[in-house]
Amino acid sequence: MRIRKTVSRLHAYLGLAVAVFGIVTGLSGSLLVFRHEIDGQLYPHLRLTEPQGQSPLGVNDIIQAVRRAFPQQQPARIGFPTQPNGTFEVWLGNSRGRRVYVDAFTGKVLGSQQANRTYRGVLRDVHVQWMLGETGETFAGLIALAVIILICSGTFLWWPGRGKIARNLRVRRGVSWRVWFFDLHRLTGVLFGWLLLFTALSGATLVFDGPLKILAGEAAPPRVAEPKTSADVDGKRKAMDLDELLETARRVVPGANVTWVILPKKETAPLLVRMKLPNESHPNGKNYVYLNPYTDDVLDVWRTADAPWQRSVTNARYPIHTGEIAGRIGRTVILLLGITLIVLCVSGTTSWWLRPRRRQQSTILS
Numbered sequence: 001m002r003i004r005k006t007v008s009r010l011h012a013y014l015g016l017a018v019a020v021f022g023i024v025t026g027l028s029g030s031l032l033v034f035r036h037e038i039d040g041q042l043y044p045h046l047r048l049t050e051p052q053g054q055s056p057l058g059v060n061d062i063i064q065a066v067r068r069a070f071p072q073q074q075p076a077r078i079g080f081p082t083q084p085n086g087t088f089e090v091w092l093g094n095s096r097g098r099r100v101y102v103d104a105f106t107g108k109v110l111g112s113q114q115a116n117r118t119y120r121g122v123l124r125d126v127h128v129q130w131m132l133g134e135t136g137e138t139f140a141g142l143i144a145l146a147v148i149i150l151i152c153s154g155t156f157l158w159w160p161g162r163g164k165i166a167r168n169l170r171v172r173r174g175v176s177w178r179v180w181f182f183d184l185h186r187l188t189g190v191l192f193g194w195l196l197l198f199t200a201l202s203g204a205t206l207v208f209d210g211p212l213k214i215l216a217g218e219a220a221p222p223r224v225a226e227p228k229t230s231a232d233v234d235g236k237r238k239a240m241d242l243d244e245l246l247e248t249a250r251r252v253v254p255g256a257n258v259t260w261v262i263l264p265k266k267e268t269a270p271l272l273v274r275m276k277l278p279n280e281s282h283p284n285g286k287n288y289v290y291l292n293p294y295t296d297d298v299l300d301v302w303r304t305a306d307a308p309w310q311r312s313v314t315n316a317r318y319p320i321h322t323g324e325i326a327g328r329i330g331r332t333v334i335l336l337l338g339i340t341l342i343v344l345c346v347s348g349t350t351s352w353w354l355r356p357r358r359r360q361q362s363t364i365l366s
Contacts, residue, residue: 004157011153015348018146022345025143028127030338033322033331035120036082042119046101046111048085056081056104058243059088059261066090066100069109073098078261082283096121141207147200147341151193158190178354185347192340199337202321205314212314239264239271239293248296249273249289253303259284270299280304281319281326 031038040047059078066075070092079089081104088102096116102109115121130136160168169190171183205212246258256275264271271293276285286307290299304315319325323334 007153007156011150011157012352014146014153015150015345016352018143018150019345019349021143022147023342025127025140026338026341026345028123030335032120032123032127033334033338035123039120043113046113047087049087049103049105049110051085051105054105057107059246060242061107062088062090062102062104063242065102065107065109066092070098070100070112076263076265078263080258080260082259091115137207141204144200144204144207148197148204150344151189151197151200154186154189155193158186176354178351178356181347181351181354185344185351188340188343188347192337195333196337196340196344199321199334202317206317206321209314209317212317240296245271245291245293245296246273248291248298249275252289252298252301253277253287256285256287264293277304281324282315283319283322283324286315 063075073092075090076093077091081087088104090100092098098112099115100109100112125131128137128140130139158168171187253275256277258273259276260274262272270290273289274284275287286304288302292299323330
Protein backbone atom coordinates (compact mmCIF):
# COMPACT_ATOMS: atom_id res chain seq x y z
CA MET A 1 0.00 0.00 0.00
CA ARG A 2 2.86 2.39 0.81
CA ILE A 3 4.41 1.81 -2.64
CA ARG A 4 1.09 2.43 -4.36
CA LYS A 5 0.54 5.63 -2.39
CA THR A 6 4.02 6.88 -3.30
CA VAL A 7 3.53 6.07 -6.98
CA SER A 8 0.12 7.75 -6.91
CA ARG A 9 1.58 10.96 -5.51
CA LEU A 10 4.44 10.87 -8.02
CA HIS A 11 1.97 10.40 -10.87
CA ALA A 12 -0.31 13.21 -9.68
CA TYR A 13 2.31 15.85 -8.92
CA LEU A 14 4.50 15.11 -11.94
CA GLY A 15 1.42 15.15 -14.17
CA LEU A 16 0.32 18.51 -12.79
CA ALA A 17 3.83 19.92 -13.24
CA VAL A 18 4.07 19.02 -16.94
CA ALA A 19 0.39 19.25 -17.96
CA VAL A 20 0.63 22.58 -19.77
CA PHE A 21 3.88 21.57 -21.46
CA GLY A 22 2.33 18.26 -22.50
CA ILE A 23 -0.62 20.04 -24.11
CA VAL A 24 1.67 22.34 -26.08
CA THR A 25 3.92 19.42 -27.08
CA GLY A 26 0.98 17.31 -28.24
CA LEU A 27 -0.57 20.13 -30.24
CA SER A 28 2.65 21.28 -31.93
CA GLY A 29 3.73 17.71 -32.70
CA SER A 30 0.36 16.84 -34.23
CA LEU A 31 0.54 19.82 -36.58
CA LEU A 32 4.17 19.18 -37.53
CA VAL A 33 3.40 15.63 -38.65
CA PHE A 34 1.57 16.96 -41.72
CA ARG A 35 3.77 20.04 -42.18
CA HIS A 36 4.47 19.38 -45.86
CA GLU A 37 0.79 19.06 -46.72
CA ILE A 38 -0.05 22.17 -44.71
CA ASP A 39 2.78 24.07 -46.42
CA GLY A 40 1.35 23.07 -49.80
CA GLN A 41 -2.02 24.51 -48.80
CA LEU A 42 -0.69 27.70 -47.17
CA TYR A 43 2.10 28.49 -49.63
CA PRO A 44 1.27 26.79 -52.96
CA HIS A 45 3.08 29.57 -54.86
CA LEU A 46 6.32 28.61 -53.08
CA ARG A 47 5.99 24.85 -52.68
CA LEU A 48 4.39 23.71 -55.94
CA THR A 49 5.12 24.19 -59.64
CA GLU A 50 4.03 22.89 -63.04
CA PRO A 51 6.48 20.48 -64.73
CA GLN A 52 5.01 21.05 -68.24
CA GLY A 53 6.88 18.05 -69.60
CA GLN A 54 10.44 19.37 -69.33
CA SER A 55 13.27 17.91 -67.25
CA PRO A 56 14.34 19.55 -63.97
CA LEU A 57 17.27 21.95 -64.08
CA GLY A 58 20.67 21.12 -62.65
CA VAL A 59 21.60 22.32 -59.19
CA ASN A 60 24.13 24.79 -60.68
CA ASP A 61 21.30 26.69 -62.35
CA ILE A 62 19.35 26.75 -59.09
CA ILE A 63 22.30 28.15 -57.12
CA GLN A 64 23.02 30.79 -59.75
CA ALA A 65 19.39 31.95 -59.68
CA VAL A 66 19.53 32.34 -55.90
CA ARG A 67 22.83 34.20 -56.00
CA ARG A 68 21.44 36.65 -58.55
CA ALA A 69 18.38 37.27 -56.37
CA PHE A 70 20.35 37.49 -53.08
CA PRO A 71 23.90 38.56 -53.98
CA GLN A 72 24.77 39.57 -50.43
CA GLN A 73 24.02 36.16 -48.86
CA GLN A 74 25.72 32.81 -49.39
CA PRO A 75 23.72 29.57 -49.84
CA ALA A 76 24.36 27.09 -47.04
CA ARG A 77 22.34 24.05 -48.13
CA ILE A 78 20.01 22.93 -50.89
CA GLY A 79 16.86 20.87 -50.34
CA PHE A 80 15.69 18.88 -53.36
CA PRO A 81 12.03 18.49 -54.38
CA THR A 82 10.28 15.63 -52.59
CA GLN A 83 7.58 15.27 -55.25
CA PRO A 84 7.44 15.70 -59.06
CA ASN A 85 5.84 19.14 -58.82
CA GLY A 86 7.89 20.31 -55.84
CA THR A 87 10.42 23.15 -55.68
CA PHE A 88 14.02 23.53 -54.53
CA GLU A 89 14.54 24.98 -51.05
CA VAL A 90 17.81 26.86 -50.63
CA TRP A 91 18.92 27.92 -47.16
CA LEU A 92 20.73 31.21 -46.71
CA GLY A 93 22.64 31.30 -43.45
CA ASN A 94 21.82 29.09 -40.47
CA SER A 95 18.76 27.00 -39.64
CA ARG A 96 16.82 30.11 -38.56
CA GLY A 97 17.75 32.10 -41.67
CA ARG A 98 16.01 32.75 -44.97
CA ARG A 99 14.57 30.00 -47.17
CA VAL A 100 14.47 30.64 -50.92
CA TYR A 101 12.16 28.60 -53.17
CA VAL A 102 13.09 28.02 -56.79
CA ASP A 103 11.08 26.49 -59.64
CA ALA A 104 12.82 23.22 -60.50
CA PHE A 105 11.98 23.54 -64.22
CA THR A 106 12.43 27.24 -65.01
CA GLY A 107 14.93 28.36 -62.36
CA LYS A 108 12.63 31.20 -61.36
CA VAL A 109 12.92 32.37 -57.77
CA LEU A 110 9.36 32.04 -56.49
CA GLY A 111 9.88 33.85 -53.21
CA SER A 112 11.45 33.47 -49.78
CA GLN A 113 10.54 33.17 -46.11
CA GLN A 114 12.32 33.84 -42.83
CA ALA A 115 12.43 30.36 -41.28
CA ASN A 116 11.75 31.38 -37.70
CA ARG A 117 8.72 33.47 -38.70
CA THR A 118 6.71 30.85 -40.56
CA TYR A 119 4.10 28.71 -38.84
CA ARG A 120 6.30 25.64 -39.31
CA GLY A 121 9.38 27.41 -37.95
CA VAL A 122 7.50 28.60 -34.87
CA LEU A 123 5.96 25.19 -34.24
CA ARG A 124 9.31 23.47 -34.61
CA ASP A 125 10.98 25.94 -32.24
CA VAL A 126 8.23 25.31 -29.70
CA HIS A 127 8.16 21.53 -30.07
CA VAL A 128 11.89 20.92 -30.26
CA GLN A 129 13.46 23.79 -28.33
CA TRP A 130 10.69 25.76 -26.62
CA MET A 131 12.23 28.83 -28.29
CA LEU A 132 15.17 28.61 -25.89
CA GLY A 133 17.86 27.12 -28.13
CA GLU A 134 19.91 24.20 -26.79
CA THR A 135 18.61 24.77 -23.26
CA GLY A 136 15.06 24.44 -24.57
CA GLU A 137 15.98 21.24 -26.39
CA THR A 138 17.17 19.74 -23.11
CA PHE A 139 13.91 20.86 -21.49
CA ALA A 140 11.92 19.16 -24.29
CA GLY A 141 13.86 15.98 -23.62
CA LEU A 142 13.01 16.19 -19.93
CA ILE A 143 9.32 16.57 -20.80
CA ALA A 144 9.58 13.39 -22.88
CA LEU A 145 11.20 11.58 -19.92
CA ALA A 146 8.40 12.84 -17.67
CA VAL A 147 5.79 11.42 -20.07
CA ILE A 148 7.58 8.05 -19.95
CA ILE A 149 7.47 8.04 -16.14
CA LEU A 150 3.79 9.03 -16.17
CA ILE A 151 2.86 6.23 -18.56
CA CYS A 152 4.73 3.61 -16.53
CA SER A 153 3.37 4.83 -13.18
CA GLY A 154 -0.14 5.18 -14.60
CA THR A 155 -0.04 1.60 -15.88
CA PHE A 156 1.06 0.42 -12.44
CA LEU A 157 -1.81 2.29 -10.77
CA TRP A 158 -4.35 1.07 -13.32
CA TRP A 159 -3.57 -2.64 -13.06
CA PRO A 160 -6.55 -4.14 -11.19
CA GLY A 161 -5.38 -7.74 -11.02
CA ARG A 162 -6.56 -10.77 -12.92
CA GLY A 163 -10.25 -11.06 -13.58
CA LYS A 164 -10.92 -7.36 -12.97
CA ILE A 165 -9.47 -5.81 -16.11
CA ALA A 166 -12.82 -5.25 -17.84
CA ARG A 167 -14.04 -3.21 -14.89
CA ASN A 168 -11.25 -0.67 -15.47
CA LEU A 169 -11.88 -0.44 -19.22
CA ARG A 170 -14.93 1.80 -19.21
CA VAL A 171 -16.19 5.32 -18.72
CA ARG A 172 -19.09 5.13 -16.29
CA ARG A 173 -22.36 6.98 -16.85
CA GLY A 174 -24.44 8.83 -14.31
CA VAL A 175 -21.42 9.74 -12.19
CA SER A 176 -19.92 13.06 -11.12
CA TRP A 177 -17.73 15.05 -13.50
CA ARG A 178 -14.69 14.19 -11.41
CA VAL A 179 -15.30 10.45 -11.77
CA TRP A 180 -16.10 10.83 -15.49
CA PHE A 181 -12.82 12.65 -16.18
CA PHE A 182 -10.96 10.10 -14.05
CA ASP A 183 -12.44 7.22 -16.04
CA LEU A 184 -11.63 8.99 -19.33
CA HIS A 185 -8.06 9.58 -18.17
CA ARG A 186 -7.61 5.98 -17.10
CA LEU A 187 -9.15 4.46 -20.23
CA THR A 188 -7.24 6.71 -22.63
CA GLY A 189 -3.97 5.95 -20.87
CA VAL A 190 -4.36 2.20 -20.89
CA LEU A 191 -5.54 2.01 -24.51
CA PHE A 192 -3.00 4.36 -26.11
CA GLY A 193 -0.30 4.77 -23.47
CA TRP A 194 1.94 2.04 -24.88
CA LEU A 195 1.99 3.77 -28.29
CA LEU A 196 2.63 7.11 -26.64
CA LEU A 197 5.48 5.47 -24.75
CA PHE A 198 7.32 4.68 -28.02
CA THR A 199 6.81 8.25 -29.23
CA ALA A 200 8.12 9.75 -25.99
CA LEU A 201 11.03 7.31 -25.86
CA SER A 202 12.09 8.14 -29.42
CA GLY A 203 11.80 11.86 -28.65
CA ALA A 204 13.92 11.56 -25.51
CA THR A 205 16.65 9.61 -27.31
CA LEU A 206 16.71 12.20 -30.10
CA VAL A 207 17.67 14.78 -27.47
CA PHE A 208 19.91 12.68 -25.23
CA ASP A 209 21.61 10.79 -28.03
CA GLY A 210 25.23 10.73 -26.84
CA PRO A 211 25.28 7.13 -25.55
CA LEU A 212 23.37 5.89 -28.60
CA LYS A 213 25.84 7.51 -30.99
CA ILE A 214 28.72 5.86 -29.16
CA LEU A 215 26.91 2.53 -29.33
CA ALA A 216 26.28 2.95 -33.05
CA GLY A 217 29.89 3.93 -33.75
CA GLU A 218 28.98 7.25 -35.34
CA ALA A 219 32.18 9.24 -35.82
CA ALA A 220 32.54 12.95 -36.43
CA PRO A 221 32.35 14.12 -40.08
CA PRO A 222 35.68 13.94 -41.90
CA ARG A 223 37.80 17.03 -42.38
CA VAL A 224 39.73 17.92 -45.52
CA ALA A 225 42.93 19.27 -44.05
CA GLU A 226 44.82 20.02 -47.26
CA PRO A 227 42.50 19.45 -50.22
CA LYS A 228 43.97 19.28 -53.68
CA THR A 229 42.66 22.21 -55.70
CA SER A 230 42.19 23.61 -59.16
CA ALA A 231 43.52 27.14 -58.84
CA ASP A 232 41.97 29.97 -60.81
CA VAL A 233 43.85 33.01 -62.13
CA ASP A 234 43.80 34.67 -58.71
CA GLY A 235 45.32 31.66 -57.03
CA LYS A 236 42.14 30.92 -55.05
CA ARG A 237 40.61 27.51 -54.66
CA LYS A 238 38.01 26.82 -57.30
CA ALA A 239 35.33 24.26 -56.50
CA MET A 240 34.20 21.77 -59.11
CA ASP A 241 30.87 21.75 -60.87
CA LEU A 242 28.12 20.83 -58.37
CA ASP A 243 26.23 18.68 -60.85
CA GLU A 244 29.37 16.63 -61.50
CA LEU A 245 29.90 16.18 -57.78
CA LEU A 246 26.32 14.95 -57.40
CA GLU A 247 26.85 12.42 -60.19
CA THR A 248 29.78 11.04 -58.21
CA ALA A 249 27.57 10.73 -55.13
CA ARG A 250 24.90 8.91 -57.15
CA ARG A 251 27.47 6.42 -58.38
CA VAL A 252 28.60 5.76 -54.81
CA VAL A 253 25.02 5.09 -53.61
CA PRO A 254 23.25 3.76 -56.72
CA GLY A 255 19.47 4.02 -56.82
CA ALA A 256 19.33 6.74 -54.16
CA ASN A 257 17.79 10.18 -54.60
CA VAL A 258 19.60 13.29 -53.43
CA THR A 259 17.61 15.02 -50.67
CA TRP A 260 20.05 17.61 -49.32
CA VAL A 261 23.38 19.13 -50.28
CA ILE A 262 25.27 20.87 -47.47
CA LEU A 263 27.81 23.29 -48.92
CA PRO A 264 31.23 23.69 -47.24
CA LYS A 265 31.47 26.52 -44.73
CA LYS A 266 35.27 26.59 -45.04
CA GLU A 267 37.69 25.91 -47.85
CA THR A 268 39.01 22.93 -45.90
CA ALA A 269 35.57 21.40 -45.29
CA PRO A 270 33.96 18.64 -47.38
CA LEU A 271 30.81 18.82 -49.45
CA LEU A 272 28.11 16.65 -47.88
CA VAL A 273 25.45 14.95 -49.99
CA ARG A 274 22.54 13.32 -48.18
CA MET A 275 20.60 10.63 -50.06
CA LYS A 276 17.52 8.45 -49.65
CA LEU A 277 16.98 4.94 -50.96
CA PRO A 278 13.44 3.88 -52.02
CA ASN A 279 13.06 1.47 -49.07
CA GLU A 280 14.13 3.94 -46.37
CA SER A 281 11.59 5.18 -43.84
CA HIS A 282 13.52 8.32 -42.95
CA PRO A 283 12.12 11.17 -45.09
CA ASN A 284 15.60 12.54 -45.85
CA GLY A 285 17.46 9.25 -45.97
CA LYS A 286 20.48 8.27 -43.90
CA ASN A 287 23.07 7.81 -46.66
CA TYR A 288 25.87 10.35 -46.49
CA VAL A 289 28.59 10.96 -49.08
CA TYR A 290 31.45 13.31 -48.17
CA LEU A 291 33.28 14.71 -51.21
CA ASN A 292 36.34 16.85 -51.77
CA PRO A 293 34.70 19.76 -53.61
CA TYR A 294 37.89 20.47 -55.60
CA THR A 295 38.94 17.02 -56.80
CA ASP A 296 35.78 14.86 -56.79
CA ASP A 297 37.47 12.46 -54.35
CA VAL A 298 35.14 10.48 -52.09
CA LEU A 299 36.31 11.11 -48.52
CA ASP A 300 33.82 8.98 -46.63
CA VAL A 301 30.55 7.15 -47.20
CA TRP A 302 27.83 6.11 -44.74
CA ARG A 303 25.39 3.72 -46.38
CA THR A 304 22.33 2.34 -44.65
CA ALA A 305 22.97 -0.98 -46.40
CA ASP A 306 26.34 -1.24 -44.62
CA ALA A 307 25.14 0.05 -41.25
CA PRO A 308 25.40 -2.25 -38.21
CA TRP A 309 22.22 -3.03 -36.33
CA GLN A 310 23.05 -0.43 -33.69
CA ARG A 311 23.07 2.35 -36.27
CA SER A 312 19.90 1.00 -37.84
CA VAL A 313 18.23 1.40 -34.45
CA THR A 314 19.41 5.00 -34.09
CA ASN A 315 18.35 5.74 -37.66
CA ALA A 316 14.81 4.57 -36.85
CA ARG A 317 14.26 7.04 -34.00
CA TYR A 318 13.12 9.98 -36.11
CA PRO A 319 10.79 7.98 -38.41
CA ILE A 320 9.23 6.40 -35.31
CA HIS A 321 8.78 9.77 -33.63
CA THR A 322 7.12 11.31 -36.69
CA GLY A 323 5.25 8.15 -37.75
CA GLU A 324 6.91 8.16 -41.17
CA ILE A 325 8.16 4.65 -40.54
CA ALA A 326 4.63 3.53 -41.50
CA GLY A 327 3.83 6.15 -44.14
CA ARG A 328 0.59 8.13 -44.03
CA ILE A 329 -1.01 5.64 -41.64
CA GLY A 330 1.87 6.06 -39.21
CA ARG A 331 1.69 9.85 -39.39
CA THR A 332 -2.05 9.69 -38.74
CA VAL A 333 -1.34 7.56 -35.66
CA ILE A 334 1.16 10.17 -34.41
CA LEU A 335 -1.44 12.87 -34.99
CA LEU A 336 -3.91 10.92 -32.85
CA LEU A 337 -1.26 10.33 -30.19
CA GLY A 338 -0.68 14.07 -29.98
CA ILE A 339 -4.39 14.47 -29.33
CA THR A 340 -4.17 11.60 -26.82
CA LEU A 341 -1.48 13.44 -24.86
CA ILE A 342 -3.71 16.52 -24.75
CA VAL A 343 -6.69 14.45 -23.53
CA LEU A 344 -4.56 12.85 -20.82
CA CYS A 345 -3.25 16.19 -19.58
CA VAL A 346 -6.68 17.86 -19.57
CA SER A 347 -8.59 14.93 -18.05
CA GLY A 348 -5.96 14.22 -15.39
CA THR A 349 -5.72 17.87 -14.33
CA THR A 350 -9.51 18.32 -14.31
CA SER A 351 -10.05 15.15 -12.28
CA TRP A 352 -7.50 16.34 -9.72
CA TRP A 353 -9.01 19.84 -9.57
CA LEU A 354 -12.52 18.49 -8.95
CA ARG A 355 -11.40 16.18 -6.16
CA PRO A 356 -13.18 16.70 -2.82
CA ARG A 357 -11.23 18.98 -0.48
CA ARG A 358 -10.75 17.82 3.03
CA ARG A 359 -11.73 20.41 5.56
CA GLN A 360 -9.87 20.26 8.76
CA GLN A 361 -11.94 21.21 11.75
CA SER A 362 -10.13 23.04 14.49
CA THR A 363 -10.49 21.96 18.06
CA ILE A 364 -10.95 24.58 20.74
CA LEU A 365 -9.35 23.66 23.99
CA SER A 366 -10.80 25.18 27.10
